Each structure stands twice: as C-alpha cells, then as structure tokens.
Amino acid sequence: MTAPAWTAAEMMTIAASRQLAPDDVCFVGIGAPSAACNLARLLHAPDIVLVYESGTIGTRPDVLPLSIGDGELCSTALTTVSVPEMFRYWLQAGRITKGFLGGAQIDRYGNINTTVIGPYDRPRVRLPGGGGAPEIASSCDEVLVTATHAPRTLVDRVEFVTSLGHGRGPGDRRAAGSTTVGPTTLITDLCVMSVDAAREFVVESLHVGVTRREVVEATGWPVRFVSDLVSTPAPTDEELTTLRDLQARTERAHAAR
Amino acid sequence: MADIVPLEEAILRFVHDGDRLALEGFTHLIPFAAGQEIIRQGRRDLTLIRMTPDLIYDQMIGMGCASKLIFSWGGNPGVGSLHRLRDAVEHGWPRPIELEEHSHAAMANAFDAGAAGLPFAAFRGYVGSDLRRVNPNIATVVCPFTGEALAAVPAIRPDTSIIHAQRADRDGNVLLEGIVGVQKQAVLAATHAIVTVEEIVDDLAPPSVNAVVLPTWAIDAVCVVPGGARPSYAFGYYDRDNVAYVAWDAISRDRDRFLSWMDEHVFSAPASDPAATVPHTRELPR
Structure with missing residues (x-):
C-alpha cells in the first residue's frame, strides 16, 4: 500500500472540520481548533458564526490568526464586543452551540488540564492556565476537543481539572452544576472518538492507514473501540486543496509581518 | 481632567513599590512602553493584574518587579510558554512569585464589578474546575431569587491601571477601537489611570462602531507614545508583530540572553522612542 497523499495533521484538521454544522455558532480556541473551524467555513459551512474570546463575532479571516486577538479577526468580523460582554452576554447566556478546545492533557472522560503538570504549588511544568476554557466547557451546548494522539496528552486521569468534561463518569457533570452536554467528540491525528454511555471516549473511526494497535499504544488508558468501527473517509481533493491554500496564505502573511 | 505629561512623569507619579497594578489590552493595544518604563524605574513588590500576562509581564516578572500575579492565561499567544x-x-528566579489564578470569565467579571463599584462579581463559572481548590478567592453565592449557585470572585480594584489607546484630544479625552478587551473596565475600576496614546488630535473624529471613548475626567494622565503598544498592535496604526512574538521564545528561554536583551532594548533605549526597543517591527501605512 502506498502512503496517503496527506499528512496526519491534515487528516486531523479535516476530520475536525467535518464536525461543524452550517448553522453552528462556534466559540473557537486558538491553534488546531481555529484551523478546523475556518476550514469548515471555507467548505461546507459558509454561514457558520465563528466567535473568538477577544470579542470578535462572525469573523471571516482570510488567513489563520497566530493569536486569538489578531487584527485580521476584528477587521473581518460582523462586530467586536468587549471581553466582559463576550463572556457574559454571548457565552454565559447560552448563545454558543459548540465550543472547540485543545489542551495539554485530556483524559478518558474529556476533562482538560491546561494548568500544571505535577503539584500545583511546586509544578514540574507550569502550563498557561485556563483562559476561556473553564466556562467554554460548561456554557456551550456541546464541546468538541482536538489533540495530537500521544500517551502523555491522552491520559487516564488529568492531574488537574482546569475545564470539566464528564468528571469520573455518568452523572458527575450534572452533580457539579452543569446543564450542558459537555464533550461529545475527540478528533486526533489517528482517529475520531465519541463519548459513550459510560461518558468515556471510545474510538468510532480510524483514519486511513491507522491500525487499532497504533491507537492502543498512543492512548494513556485501555482504550475501547465501538463494535461497528469504521474508517474515517479520506480527505477529498477539495478539502486538501482548501486547507493547503489556507495554510500557505497564513505562512506568507505571518512571514511578512 | 487628565494631565498630558511625558510617560516618565506619569509612571513616577502613579506607580509605586507595592502597588496593585493592571496593564490591560487583550492581545491588542498592550501598553508595552509603559511596562518597560516601570522596569527602568525599578519598581518592586508589585501585584501585577492582567488577564493575559503576555510578553510585557514576562519582562516585568523576569526583571523582578512583581511579588504577585493575578491572571487567567499566562502564555505567549500562538507560540507557547512565557519562560x-x-x-x-518553577524555580523562584529572580524571586518567587505568588499566583492568584482565574479564568477569563472570572477576570472579566471582576474588572466589571470593580468598574461598577461593587465588592464582588457573581457569574456562572468554574463548574467542576480544580481552580476552586487552589484559589481561595473563588467562592459560591446562592441567588436569593432562584436558588441557583453561582461562582463569586472579589472585584478587581487596582491602585493604578494603564492602557494604550489610538488617540486623545487636547483635553485628554481618549478613544480606542478594534478589539477593546477589558480596558474600559480596568480604567474605571482603578484609583488612578494612565493612558498612553499613538497621537493627540484636535478632534477624536466620529467614533467607529466599536469605539470606546473615555472622558478626560476619568483619567489621571495621558502620555503621547507612538508605537507604545509594539510588538502588539494598534488597529489602524500598525500590525501585530508576530515575528517578534515568535522570536521572544528563544530570547526568554535563557536567563543571560534575556538580561542582555533587556539591557540592549529597554535600559539603553530612551523612553520616548519605544519603537526602537522592539526588533522586527515594520511601519504600516495608515
């Protein structure tokens, strides 16, 4: 078998973009989520409303921003509101259908750690912190998560719950005071996982050329597979061309600045 | 009425050792020149407050200005860590720093409560988060009308807040536009406020749809500092210098390289020429 004509990272971004619907209002995390959300907008979801925590609503950037507050986001937005308004009126009040997050550590129940590795008072690694994520995770109708698949990233239990997923299983989210669905889907460079009845991520589709064994070895818990496991549809020419054009424009723009 | 004064004078008058200080600007309009003037004046034991510490607080913390940081996201946006x-x-260098760590929603609400003169903010947040466990300033209040449990945090009330804006008029009224972040709230929450601006104009000009206008009597000092937000950006004046943000990663990783960079770009540079303090910048047409 010949190697696929795309990279694992491209497959991840494309698979993530497919999770977004044309009528979504999406709160976009920076990095991989931002690429996936803008790819969806350029492909099957031209009217999707992309919202960034810097206050931009309905933004349509021509190139991917490096930060959540690049000028490109503001100049292409329908409107830009203050940060308190963004978090109070738009996120807290329940106007966002999907939140899209990444994270340094994600566990089997979709809890996310972006705070510390090691004890909080004497961390081995001090991570950037929660930012918008704790409330994105609780206030959006549904949460999508994307991360590169590795045992140190997809762990059995996060050392610190910065942003709540499903706690330790069924009922924990509601007991903590949440009324929203929480994480439903985890998109990695190897597979797509969905949350099952035990509130745990299970593999529902493998990307082209990826084996079960690779996924097992790259996952920090005894990962399970759905019985009707399928193969993630390969990227279409349109998906690949659109993504590569977007990334080429982005590289040129950032190199020039 | 705000006094229109040089930056050095404003910092001397309104920033003192031990103060609670907020330098705000959410990715956009970050008051770098003011932060670097505080470093030059050698202020110590500051409680630094800022949602996203960014490179300017990395520089102030690295130079030993701060004993405490109140923040919600401490990274180099799009690049990685603030080293x-x-x-x-992680190592207490150059001195240990106490952290009071929040989420963005909490900080934004706490600034808003400060601006409104309220003692605390209530909001729907920190659901199931371990941040509650490590930050005693995160509490719960129950709504007296519905019984809903809400998160509560103390209002942020800085001794002095500093922001950068596009322009001021000759009376010291200030206009900022583009991504306006939490700057209005930071100014109104503080006892004193300093605003650095790109330019002084005769007329603020008809405000754009997203403009925030702060009246002169709500501000203590306005300082003309063109380029004072570099390497962040001033919408309509110059772009974010993403190359400088990427370059900071290597500069800040090593203590000696950091110190020599500060020597060259902050201590040897005149306060009146902040554009000279930042490498890789490029003037853009208005």
Whole structure:
C-alpha cells in the first residue's frame, strides 16, 4: 500500500472540520481548533458564526490568526464586543452551540488540564492556565476537543481539572452544576472518538492507514473501540486543496509581518 | 481632567513599590512602553493584574518587579510558554512569585464589578474546575431569587491601571477601537489611570462602531507614545508583530540572553522612542 497523499495533521484538521454544522455558532480556541473551524467555513459551512474570546463575532479571516486577538479577526468580523460582554452576554447566556478546545492533557472522560503538570504549588511544568476554557466547557451546548494522539496528552486521569468534561463518569457533570452536554467528540491525528454511555471516549473511526494497535499504544488508558468501527473517509481533493491554500496564505502573511 | 505629561512623569507619579497594578489590552493595544518604563524605574513588590500576562509581564516578572500575579492565561499567544513567568513559578528566579489564578470569565467579571463599584462579581463559572481548590478567592453565592449557585470572585480594584489607546484630544479625552478587551473596565475600576496614546488630535473624529471613548475626567494622565503598544498592535496604526512574538521564545528561554536583551532594548533605549526597543517591527501605512 502506498502512503496517503496527506499528512496526519491534515487528516486531523479535516476530520475536525467535518464536525461543524452550517448553522453552528462556534466559540473557537486558538491553534488546531481555529484551523478546523475556518476550514469548515471555507467548505461546507459558509454561514457558520465563528466567535473568538477577544470579542470578535462572525469573523471571516482570510488567513489563520497566530493569536486569538489578531487584527485580521476584528477587521473581518460582523462586530467586536468587549471581553466582559463576550463572556457574559454571548457565552454565559447560552448563545454558543459548540465550543472547540485543545489542551495539554485530556483524559478518558474529556476533562482538560491546561494548568500544571505535577503539584500545583511546586509544578514540574507550569502550563498557561485556563483562559476561556473553564466556562467554554460548561456554557456551550456541546464541546468538541482536538489533540495530537500521544500517551502523555491522552491520559487516564488529568492531574488537574482546569475545564470539566464528564468528571469520573455518568452523572458527575450534572452533580457539579452543569446543564450542558459537555464533550461529545475527540478528533486526533489517528482517529475520531465519541463519548459513550459510560461518558468515556471510545474510538468510532480510524483514519486511513491507522491500525487499532497504533491507537492502543498512543492512548494513556485501555482504550475501547465501538463494535461497528469504521474508517474515517479520506480527505477529498477539495478539502486538501482548501486547507493547503489556507495554510500557505497564513505562512506568507505571518512571514511578512 | 487628565494631565498630558511625558510617560516618565506619569509612571513616577502613579506607580509605586507595592502597588496593585493592571496593564490591560487583550492581545491588542498592550501598553508595552509603559511596562518597560516601570522596569527602568525599578519598581518592586508589585501585584501585577492582567488577564493575559503576555510578553510585557514576562519582562516585568523576569526583571523582578512583581511579588504577585493575578491572571487567567499566562502564555505567549500562538507560540507557547512565557519562560520568565515559568522560571519565577518553577524555580523562584529572580524571586518567587505568588499566583492568584482565574479564568477569563472570572477576570472579566471582576474588572466589571470593580468598574461598577461593587465588592464582588457573581457569574456562572468554574463548574467542576480544580481552580476552586487552589484559589481561595473563588467562592459560591446562592441567588436569593432562584436558588441557583453561582461562582463569586472579589472585584478587581487596582491602585493604578494603564492602557494604550489610538488617540486623545487636547483635553485628554481618549478613544480606542478594534478589539477593546477589558480596558474600559480596568480604567474605571482603578484609583488612578494612565493612558498612553499613538497621537493627540484636535478632534477624536466620529467614533467607529466599536469605539470606546473615555472622558478626560476619568483619567489621571495621558502620555503621547507612538508605537507604545509594539510588538502588539494598534488597529489602524500598525500590525501585530508576530515575528517578534515568535522570536521572544528563544530570547526568554535563557536567563543571560534575556538580561542582555533587556539591557540592549529597554535600559539603553530612551523612553520616548519605544519603537526602537522592539526588533522586527515594520511601519504600516495608515
């Protein structure tokens, strides 16, 4: 078998973009989520409303921003509101259908750690912190998560719950005071996982050329597979061309600045 | 009425050792020149407040200005870690720093409560988060009308807040536009406020749809500092210098390289020429 004509990272971004619907209002995390959300907008979801925590609503950037507050986001937005308004009126009040997050550590129940590795008072690694994520995770109708698949990233239990997923299983989210669905889907460079009845991520589709064994070895818990496991549809020419054009424009723009 | 004064004078008058200080600007309009003037004046034991510490607090923390940081996201946006902040937290260099860590929603609500003169903010947040466990300033209040449990945090009330804006008029009224972040709230929450601006104009001009206008009597000092937000950006004046943000990663990783960079770009540079303090910048047409 010949190697696929795309990279694992491209497959991840494309698979993530497919999770977004044309009528979504999406709160976009920076990095991989931002690429996936803008790819969806350029492909099957031209009217999707992309919202960034810097206050931009309905933004349509021509190139991917490096930060959540690049000028490109503001100049292409329908409107830009203050940060308190963004978090109070738009996120807290329940106007966002999907939140899209990444994270340094994600566990089997979709809890996310972006705070510390090691004890909080004497961390081995001090991570950037929660930012918008704790409330994105609780206030959006549904949460999508994307991360590169590795045992140190997809762990059995996060050392610190910065942003709540499903706690330790069924009922924990509601007991903590949440009324929203929480994480439903985890998109990695190897597979797509969905949350099952035990509130745990299970593999529902493998990307082209990826084996079960690779996924097992790259996952920090005894990962399970759905019985009707399928193969993630390969990227279409349109998906690949659109993504590569977007990334080429982005590289040129950032190199020039 | 705000006094229109040089930056050095404004910092001398309104920033003192031990103060609670907020330099705000959410990715956009970050008051770098003011932060670097505080470093030059050698202020110590500051409680630094800022949602996203960014490179300017990395520099202030690395130079030993701060004993405490109140924040919600401490990274180099799109690049990675703030290495001076990490070195202070992980190794106590150049001095240990106390953290009071929040989420963006909490900080935004706390600034808003400060601006409104309220003692605390209530909001729907920190659901199931371990941040509650490590930050005693996160509490719960129950709504007296519905019984809903809400998160509560103290209002942020800085001694002095500093922001950068596009322009002021000759009376010291200030206009900022583009991504306006939490700057209005930061100014109104503080006892004193300093605003650095790109330029002074005769007329603020008809405000754009997103403009925030702060009246002169709500501000203590306005300082003309063109380029004072570099390497962040001033919408309509110059772009964010993403190359400088990427370059900071290597500069800030190593203590000696950081110190020599500060020597060359902050201590040897006149305060009146902040554009000279930042490498890789490029003037853009208005």
